Amino acid sequence: MTELEIDSLVKRFDDVIAVGGVSLTVKAGSLVALLGPSGCGKTTTLRMIAGLEQPTAGDIRFNGESVLPLQPEKRNIGMVFQRYVLFPHMNVAGNVGFGLRMRRLPKAEIAERVREVLEIVQLDGFERRFPSQLSGGQQQRVAIARTVITNPRVMLMDEPLSNLDAKLREEMRAFITDLQKRLQITTLFVTHDQVEAIELADQIGVMFDGNLVQFGTPEEIFNRPRTSRIADFMGATNLIVGTLERKGDGESVLTTSVQKLRVGHAPPHPVGSEVVATVRPEHIDLFPAAAGGDCAENCFSAAIEEAVYYGGTVSYQVRSGDFSLQIKDRSTRRFARGEGVIVRLNPENLWVFPEVGGEREAV
Amino acid sequence: MVSTRKRLPAPPQPGPRQHLLKRFYIPLMLAPVVVVFSSLFLGSLIVALLQSFGYAPLYNVDEFPTVRHYSQLISAPGFWQSVGLTFYYAIVPTIIGTAFSVYLALALRRRFYGKALFNYIYKLPLMIPYLVGVALIILLFANGGLIARTLFQLGLIESTRDFPRILLSHGGWGIMIVYLWKQIPFTTLIVFSVLIGLGPESEEAALTLGASRWQTLWHVTLPQIMPGIVSATIIVFAFNFGSFEVPFILGAKISPFTLPVEAWRAFDDADYTRRLRAMAIVMVISLISSLLLISYLSLYRFYERRRGRV
Numbered sequence: 001m002t003e004l005e006i007d008s009l010v011k012r013f014d015d016v017i018a019v020g021g022v023s024l025t026v027k028a029g030s031l032v033a034l035l036g037p038s039g040c041g042k043t044t045t046l047r048m049i050a051g052l053e054q055p056t057a058g059d060i061r062f063n064g065e066s067v068l069p070l071q072p073e074k075r076n077i078g079m080v081f082q083r084y085v086l087f088p089h090m091n092v093a094g095n096v097g098f099g100l101r102m103r104r105l106p107k108a109e110i111a112e113r114v115r116e117v118l119e120i121v122q123l124d125g126f127e128r129r130f131p132s133q134l135s136g137g138q139q140q141r142v143a144i145a146r147t148v149i150t151n152p153r154v155m156l157m158d159e160p161l162s163n164l165d166a167k168l169r170e171e172m173r174a175f176i177t178d179l180q181k182r183l184q185i186t187t188l189f190v191t192h193d194q195v196e197a198i199e200l201a202d203q204i205g206v207m208f209d210g211n212l213v214q215f216g217t218p219e220e221i222f223n224r225p226r227t228s229r230i231a232d233f234m235g236a237t238n239l240i241v242g243t244l245e246r247k248g249d250g251e252s253v254l255t256t257s258v259q260k261l262r263v264g265h266a267p268p269h270p271v272g273s274e275v276v277a278t279v280r281p282e283h284i285d286l287f288p289a290a291a292g293g294d295c296a297e298n299c300f301s302a303a304i305e306e307a308v309y310y311g312g313t314v315s316y317q318v319r320s321g322d323f324s325l326q327i328k329d330r331s332t333r334r335f336a337r338g339e340g341v342i343v344r345l346n347p348e349n350l351w352v353f354p355e356v357g358g359e360r361e362a363v
Numbered sequence: 364m365v366s367t368r369k370r371l372p373a374p375p376q377p378g379p380r381q382h383l384l385k386r387f388y389i390p391l392m393l394a395p396v397v398v399v400f401s402s403l404f405l406g407s408l409i410v411a412l413l414q415s416f417g418y419a420p421l422y423n424v425d426e427f428p429t430v431r432h433y434s435q436l437i438s439a440p441g442f443w444q445s446v447g448l449t450f451y452y453a454i455v456p457t458i459i460g461t462a463f464s465v466y467l468a469l470a471l472r473r474r475f476y477g478k479a480l481f482n483y484i485y486k487l488p489l490m491i492p493y494l495v496g497v498a499l500i501i502l503l504f505a506n507g508g509l510i511a512r513t514l515f516q517l518g519l520i521e522s523t524r525d526f527p528r529i530l531l532s533h534g535g536w537g538i539m540i541v542y543l544w545k546q547i548p549f550t551t552l553i554v555f556s557v558l559i560g561l562g563p564e565s566e567e568a569a570l571t572l573g574a575s576r577w578q579t580l581w582h583v584t585l586p587q588i589m590p591g592i593v594s595a596t597i598i599v600f601a602f603n604f605g606s607f608e609v610p611f612i613l614g615a616k617i618s619p620f621t622l623p624v625e626a627w628r629a630f631d632d633a634d635y636t637r638r639l640r641a642m643a644i645v646m647v648i649s650l651i652s653s654l655l656l657i658s659y660l661s662l663y664r665f666y667e668r669r670r671g672r673v
Contacts, residue, residue, distance in 0.1 A: 072570040079571040099572035
């Protein structure tokens with residue numbers, strides 16, 4: 001198994017800095033997702049690891065050994081592309097066995113290994129079909145089979161699920177997780193979909209503007225984002241401005257325009273400073289107005305401004321004074337537009353940032 | 364239960380006149396092209412075919428149907444040499460030009476200094492008539508041409524006559540240089556367009572799978588740009604095979620001549636009845652060209668079918 005180490009990697013295209021000094025380590029056998037919006041440099045990072053782009057500065061090491069002097073074909077990596085990029089003039093067996101043919105392995109061995117790998121990706125019997133005769137999901141499984149058959153040291157996946165429909169994407173996520181755990185291939189997965197990253201990865205690196213802004217487990221990134229921009233990207237769209245009134249042992253209190261809110265952690269910022277608290281839409285509790293007496297802490301009355309039905313959930317926009325919050329609630333009970341409700345913000349789900357140069361940084 | 368949903372009004376049904384118009388709309392729109400194409404191409408082909416079989420009232424000849432002109436042509440001394448020479452002038456530049464064009468198209472995808480200028484210059488011959496290319500070759504490669512005189516001035520040859528005979532010889536290098544001058548830009552343009560459409564991802568995938576640059580070219584790039592190469596070579600070969608003015612001006616002035624030059628010589632004869640023989644030659648050229656193109660396309664389709672593309 002191979003450990004992938006990226007050290008201060010920089011890529012400059014003329015005057016544009018595509019990647020500005022990214023460092024991270026993908027532990028042997030683990031799956032790391034590089035998550036970020038389009039144009040943040042995640043694919044360029046992947047291409048530099050593959051050897052398809054030359055870094056301007058920095059180093060890439062496999063088990064401590066630099067691979068920069070090696071051409072792409074000598075790095076023994078596997079890359080799965082967004083658009084599958086199967087060879088249209090070869091059938092499934094030809095595509096899957098391509099890497100082994102280029103290594104000049106005996107025909108019988110290639111045929112045997114192709115059969116084995118196609119069995120793993122549940123495409124046995126498809127050997128003679130051509131890419132144009134396969135569905136999107138099948139094509140992506142062929143692309144993965146073509147990569148894993150060469151026993152790559154590191155597998156790189158460049159948004160491999162973005163061309164699939166929602167249901168197939170879900171199936172393929174489970175398939176990739178299962179395959180990666182089974183084969184224990186060190187994998188770096190690029191995506192702009194936070195749900196995909198959380199479901200698939202052991203660790204997530206969030207990239208903005210060519211920089212790695214946070215690296216941690218999915219729970220850390222999801223629940224304790226380092227900046228408000230990461231919080232926003234991860235779907236925590238509610239920002240509550242307030243003043244840090246006091247802080248104590250593992251908790252603090254914010255004064256906001258509506259009421260005081262208890263927060264389940266103590267930010268190291270001085271008492272009296274302006275801060276912003278964030279809370280995810282699905283982490284807010286909603287009760288009928290009649291149940292108000294039962295709610296003791298961080299509760300306030302609000303009115304439903306907007307309600308959009310999403311099948312399993314309903315998305316509400318609620319307002320209380322100048323507070324406007326987005327809330328996702330289960331769809332088994334419904335509130336009508338204009339109806340009064342009680343909103344509760346769980347102290348453990350409130351996360352506080354101070355204002356830092358336009359971007360709020362977690363404390 | 365009574366449905367409260369409103370029914371949409373049914374779309375109006377076309378009347379018989381509209382139906383007829385709809386049916387013949389596309390043929391009617393194509394009619395001008397079909398008329399011009401038929402009268403220019405098929406019309407002249409039919410006239411040539413009739414004349415080659417002895418029907419030419421314009422020249423006071425009406426011996427239709429006869430194959431005399433064909434049998435005389437095939438048994439004439441030097442006919443098969445003419446066929447060979449025509450093939451030689453058609454095939455050699457097609458092969459050389461295709462190889463060079465593929466290399467050039469691949470090179471054009473890379474970044475290099477002066478690429479924008481080169482990208483513009485290499486297409487220039489496409490806009491210039493063949494006759495200009497012929498004049499250029501005479502100016503440069505004739506025994507009294509620029510290169511011969513420069514070599515003589517430099518003392519590298521004793522006389523301009525010592526310069527190798529490139530023009531007016533059966534070797535035909537002058538003819539082939541003109542063909543290449545015009546056809547390399549054409550084939551490059553087609554292959555380059557196909558390469559651009561293909562994108563770099565296929566090759567990158569091959570590289571990441573462990574293929575060397577050469578293996579990638581051979582196993583991934585070439586098979587995928589083959590449709591472009593086939594189209595270009597068909598057009599180039601067909602042109603070279605039927606080309607008249609270039610071998611007429613730059614070819615040897617003694618027999619054998621290429622088939623189109625032979626046809627012109629017969630057509631231009633003071634004896635008008637020899638025009639029937641010229642038409643027999645024209646029909647032979649068309650037949651050979653068509654047979655070759657059909658076989659080439661059939662072979663290519665067989666190759667594509669084996670690769671699941673057709």
